[in-house]
Amino acid sequence: MTMSMDEPPMAAARSGRKSFRTLPDAWLCGLFIAPTVLILALMVFYPFLSLIRYSSLNFSMMRPNVMPVNVGWGNYVDLLTDKDIWQRFVFTGKFVLATVSIQFVLGIAAAYGFQRDFKGRDFLFTVALMPMMFCPIVVGFLWRYMFNSDWGIVNWLISLVGVAKVDWLGKSENALWAVAIADAWTWTPFVILLATAAFRGIPRDIRESAQIDGASPAFTFFRVTLPMSLPIITIALLLRLIDAFKQFDLFLAMTAGGPASETETAAYSLSKIAFGYFHTGEASAFAIILLVVIIGLSMVFVRYLTRLSNRI
Amino acid sequence: MATVDLENLTVRFGEVTAVNGFTMTLHQGEFIVLLGPSGCGKTTTLRCIAGLQQSTSGEIRFDGKPVTRLTPAERNIGMVFQFVSLYPHLTARQNIAFPLRARGVPRPEIAAKIDSVAKVFMIGDILDQYVVGLPPGARQKVSLARAVVREPDVLLLDEPLSGVEEQYREEMRWELRQFQKELGITTVHVTHDQREAMSLADRVVLMRDGKIVQSGPPATLFDNPADRFAASFIGSPSMNFLTLKIAAGGLGVASDQSLGVSAPQEAIDRFRAQGLNEVILGIRPHLVELANEAPIGQNVWPAQLVDAVLVGRNLQAEFAVGGQTIKAELPSDAAIGPTSVLRLPPEHCFFFGPDGSRVG
Numbered sequence: 161m162t163m164s165m166d167e168p169p170m171a172a173a174r175s176g177r178k179s180f181r182t183l184p185d186a187w188l189c190g191l192f193i194a195p196t197v198l199i200l201a202l203m204v205f206y207p208f209l210s211l212i213r214y215s216s217l218n219f220s221m222m223r224p225n226v227m228p229v230n231v232g233w234g235n236y237v238d239l240l241t242d243k244d245i246w247q248r249f250v251f252t253g254k255f256v257l258a259t260v261s262i263q264f265v266l267g268i269a270a271a272y273g274f275q276r277d278f279k280g281r282d283f284l285f286t287v288a289l290m291p292m293m294f295c296p297i298v299v300g301f302l303w304r305y306m307f308n309s310d311w312g313i314v315n316w317l318i319s320l321v322g323v324a325k326v327d328w329l330g331k332s333e334n335a336l337w338a339v340a341i342a343d344a345w346t347w348t349p350f351v352i353l354l355a356t357a358a359f360r361g362i363p364r365d366i367r368e369s370a371q372i373d374g375a376s377p378a379f380t381f382f383r384v385t386l387p388m389s390l391p392i393i394t395i396a397l398l399l400r401l402i403d404a405f406k407q408f409d410l411f412l413a414m415t416a417g418g419p420a421s422e423t424e425t426a427a428y429s430l431s432k433i434a435f436g437y438f439h440t441g442e443a444s445a446f447a448i449i450l451l452v453v454i455i456g457l458s459m460v461f462v463r464y465l466t467r468l469s470n471r472i
Numbered sequence: 473m474a475t476v477d478l479e480n481l482t483v484r485f486g487e488v489t490a491v492n493g494f495t496m497t498l499h500q501g502e503f504i505v506l507l508g509p510s511g512c513g514k515t516t517t518l519r520c521i522a523g524l525q526q527s528t529s530g531e532i533r534f535d536g537k538p539v540t541r542l543t544p545a546e547r548n549i550g551m552v553f554q555f556v557s558l559y560p561h562l563t564a565r566q567n568i569a570f571p572l573r574a575r576g577v578p579r580p581e582i583a584a585k586i587d588s589v590a591k592v593f594m595i596g597d598i599l600d601q602y603v604v605g606l607p608p609g610a611r612q613k614v615s616l617a618r619a620v621v622r623e624p625d626v627l628l629l630d631e632p633l634s635g636v637e638e639q640y641r642e643e644m645r646w647e648l649r650q651f652q653k654e655l656g657i658t659t660v661h662v663t664h665d666q667r668e669a670m671s672l673a674d675r676v677v678l679m680r681d682g683k684i685v686q687s688g689p690p691a692t693l694f695d696n697p698a699d700r701f702a703a704s705f706i707g708s709p710s711m712n713f714l715t716l717k718i719a720a721g722g723l724g725v726a727s728d729q730s731l732g733v734s735a736p737q738e739a740i741d742r743f744r745a746q747g748l749n750e751v752i753l754g755i756r757p758h759l760v761e762l763a764n765e766a767p768i769g770q771n772v773w774p775a776q777l778v779d780a781v782l783v784g785r786n787l788q789a790e791f792a793v794g795g796q797t798i799k800a801e802l803p804s805d806a807a808i809g810p811t812s813v814l815r816l817p818p819e820h821c822f823f824f825g826p827d828g829s830r831v832g
Binding site: 365371383384388 | 545
């Protein structure tokens, strides 16, 4: 083997087949990345591009033999001018607001409680995280039974304090809260988990400084603990908002969208269009609208997070 | 501003005794430095004064009032931690205002107090910056400002300069001492850096294994160490130690009895009476003299040069004498050769027993 003087010394130490050694770096890099790009293309880009394609067609997957007609923006126009769809979005918004508020108030309060050292804390913490591990459809049926207006435990409990029975799942405004409670029951643990992690990440010196500065527990919590945990809590909030926005299983199990279509969320509507009526083209357009909403929401959060992390 | 009494303070963590019967009075306005190697109990002592650590036994009093069972908030103290403990989501101004707002001080009063501490610490121009972007030195000044803005009885500093770069540390030390004298607050400063301790303190308290080894003005600790540990811990480069043998004819270097050591006869008699047959001689490197002209004799020995380095305007040389090492700090123009003659002035020699206790 010959070696010129200007070659870096590492070149002499290289071993392997000559064909690989002579390959330019850029080619080698490309070769290493290729499998990932291929998998991404098959698993992500293809479905996504076909979704966009379907959204412009008048197409039903139940009639694959019927030649689809290109309708351009037609599906989008139909959807966005449909008054019912807007009601679905309004309902979804109310649901998201209700469940996420419950999750964060309870989750942060519980995480605050878990900061203290008490007997059985670790056991209680594990138990508190369990609801998150249940299958959503199971959670849905569980709560549907508990909210049963005749023999559910919720009505029995409130009858003990003398409150009249409530028709939890038969009226849309009650059902909204019932499902929100079930959803919050499942996902509050997630908030507890992340908030606990955030609180534990605050250095001991800072907590002790606050003590020495004479800050009361409430003052410390609202002026130090919470603001310093904001980046993690914001990420938790984004994840919970997106998930709540897509909530489907609980409504399927608890109300099936009823009465009428009053408790249909956007995601529920989408599944009805896609797999009830099999309007595949329209459903694809709907899916893209939902995607845009979620991406828009995420971008707002990402910008806020960037601003936060520039400061902290 | 207060007098602080620590009486028989003891802290145990399970089997380990971190602080063991610590008793001391800190006078009003005094700058005390707790000095010692890591694990000697200095930080635990400080945390007891702060109330962040409950003592196992013993009592703490501020101006005669017992505070042992009070919470940190009830004690009126200011504290600066080793690593920056400023609230990272707040500006310098909001940080300094924090202890005042936590206590519900009215806003105009807060503004006035911040102005006055900002003047003392010369941080007026960075008040509205977020503290995360500030250099470590500026951050520690903000920490100090936050600690003193409430006019605490006692100011506690837990290695506040260890996060500051070496080149600014010297300057910060000097400023810290100025601030302390200007404000007149009783101050307890913890450090493991003996140079920091010597340059800051009115009184250095040297600790080891939870106990006070020696307490006094920096010069006393340097010139009159209580034991071998105090002698070796303070001073840089550290003190030379030579093992000596007590023979019938007097004292000599253990590994070469022909190298005699001068000591008062009463001291040698005392060593014998204590049943010692070996003692350790200690001498600071800067007090070792080059004496090429002098005749060899007691404390004047031939020495082989091992290594020499010019550090600033000093020549730090290492010699071998009878198989043992002596470091000497000599003027840069000292005429050292492969073989030189060293003189150890008897008036600067200390004697320690094999257990480290000072015997002469």
